[in-house]
Amino acid sequence: MYLGKVMEIGPTADLYHSSHHPYTKALLSAVPQPDPRSEKSRERIILSGDLPSPINPPSGCVFNTRCWKAQDKCRTEVPQLVQLGGTQVACHFPE
Numbered sequence: 488m489y490l491g492k493v494m495e496i497g498p499t500a501d502l503y504h505s506s507h508h509p510y511t512k513a514l515l516s517a518v519p520q521p522d523p524r525s526e527k528s529r530e531r532i533i534l535s536g537d538l539p540s541p542i543n544p545p546s547g548c549v550f551n552t553r554c555w556k557a558q559d560k561c562r563t564e565v566p567q568l569v570q571l572g573g574t575q576v577a578c579h580f581p582e
């Protein structure tokens with residue numbers, strides 16, 4: 488969830504191994520790896536910008552001010568949850 492909106496939902500294994508939403512990918516990239524070799528090669532996705540106010544969320548996709556994939560459509564149209572593989576994703580341009 489981001490700013491009170493479901494970004495992606497599904498079984499744990501699908502979320503961990505085949506997520507599609509940029510926010511899910513950013514969250515999972517922040518999880519430390521217990522294996523020191525894996526930890527060294529872990530690529531983190533660092534979100535830029537500040538967290539918007541929940542009482543004045545961005546229009547369209549609420550994640551659009553921090554998403555590296557945001558396009559014009561993201562600022563005007565709210566993405567609906569759609570099934571994609573094993574998860575449901577609210578994104579106009581899922582990965």
Ligand code: SF4
Pocket residue numbers: 508509510548549550551552554555556557558561566577578579580581
């Ligand atoms: S709808 Fe657009 S801004 Fe929102 S997560 Fe998808 S690509 Fe990013």
